[in-house]
Amino acid sequence: MLCSFRKIDQMLAGLLLLASLQTLQAQQRNLTGLHDSSISIPTFEGRDGQQDASAVQALEEYVSVTGLGRSGSVTLQGDIIISPDSQPQQGTATLTVEGSNRFRFDIHTSAGNVSTRIEGLTGSIQRDEQGVYRMPAETAMSGAIISPWTIEALLKDGRLSVVNRGVVSVDGSSLLRITLHRPLCLHAGGCAPDLQKLRLTTDLYLDPHTHLLTKSVETIRLSEQLPTRSLRVITYGDYHQVNGAAMVPFEYRETLNGQLIWNLTATEATIGNRHEQSYFRF
Numbered sequence: 001m002l003c004s005f006r007k008i009d010q011m012l013a014g015l016l017l018l019a020s021l022q023t024l025q026a027q028q029r030n031l032t033g034l035h036d037s038s039i040s041i042p043t044f045e046g047r048d049g050q051q052d053a054s055a056v057q058a059l060e061e062y063v064s065v066t067g068l069g070r071s072g073s074v075t076l077q078g079d080i081i082i083s084p085d086s087q088p089q090q091g092t093a094t095l096t097v098e099g100s101n102r103f104r105f106d107i108h109t110s111a112g113n114v115s116t117r118i119e120g121l122t123g124s125i126q127r128d129e130q131g132v133y134r135m136p137a138e139t140a141m142s143g144a145i146i147s148p149w150t151i152e153a154l155l156k157d158g159r160l161s162v163v164n165r166g167v168v169s170v171d172g173s174s175l176l177r178i179t180l181h182r183p184l185c186l187h188a189g190g191c192a193p194d195l196q197k198l199r200l201t202t203d204l205y206l207d208p209h210t211h212l213l214t215k216s217v218e219t220i221r222l223s224e225q226l227p228t229r230s231l232r233v234i235t236y237g238d239y240h241q242v243n244g245a246a247m248v249p250f251e252y253r254e255t256l257n258g259q260l261i262w263n264l265t266a267t268e269a270t271i272g273n274r275h276e277q278s279y280f281r282f
Contacts, residue, residue: 033259036233038170042203042217044181048159055164055178061211063148067246071271073098078266100153102280103144119280132282139220141184146216159183175205230257242269
């Protein structure tokens with residue numbers, strides 16, 4: 001690893017911008033903080049296809065209120081602060097979400113450029129056109145963020161489990177907590193046999209009045225070599241109307257094990273633009 005990139009590797013751990021097992025192990029030991037301290041670790045005990053009608057309704061209301069409908073994609077451009085609590089790096093970022101399982105997150109700072117690209121179970125990160133880091137399939141499937149298209153696709157899968165956990169207090173706000181227990185493969189038989197039985201548990205926190213998504217919570221692995229998991233929380237806020245109808249969050253924040261990793265403030269949003277498949281791959 002080049003010394004000039006050591007600091008940026010540490011600050012971007014939440015984006016899986018990690019180039020070596022040594023760096024990964026250091027992050028697993030040291031990433032602790034006080035952010036999102038009231039958030040519980042997502043858990044599920046039940047069976048595939050178990051669905052609470054009230055939880056399904058809440059998710060359908062969220063998809064409806066965003067108004068994104070068949071636009072199919074959103075691209076956000078704005079300013080990003082990486083590791084704002086310590087050694088902050090400021091830069092610009094472009095986040096593209098297309099459909100239920102395509103994501104691209106490009107970050108540009110004085111320390112270098114990093115691109116994260118995800119399509120389904122395949123996720124990769126490249127820094128300044130150096131080597132490509134492959135993330136675990138389950139981490140790739142969790143995506144860069146949760147989008148309405150992700151929820152729409154999941155609700156069509158009969159194996160999805162949806163549980164209403166009730167209204168809980170988070171940072172002084174009352175939010176509806178919904179647990180999703182979903183297969184990694186959106187379609188049975190659509191991936192390798194060793195992955196077909198794996199499930200991903202996600203907690204969504206929705207505003208019960210606006211029906212908008214406030215937080216998504218998952219435990220992820222930073223590397224195939226490390227069995228330990230980290231608690232990742234994405235916070236969504238400052239929703240704006242785009243094109244006079246669609247509601248899109250302009251503020252995104254990620255914490256990993258309670259440490260604030262990055263904060264994205266969008267200044268521009270475009271919906272409906274489609275990209276070639278190669279845009280989401282290296």
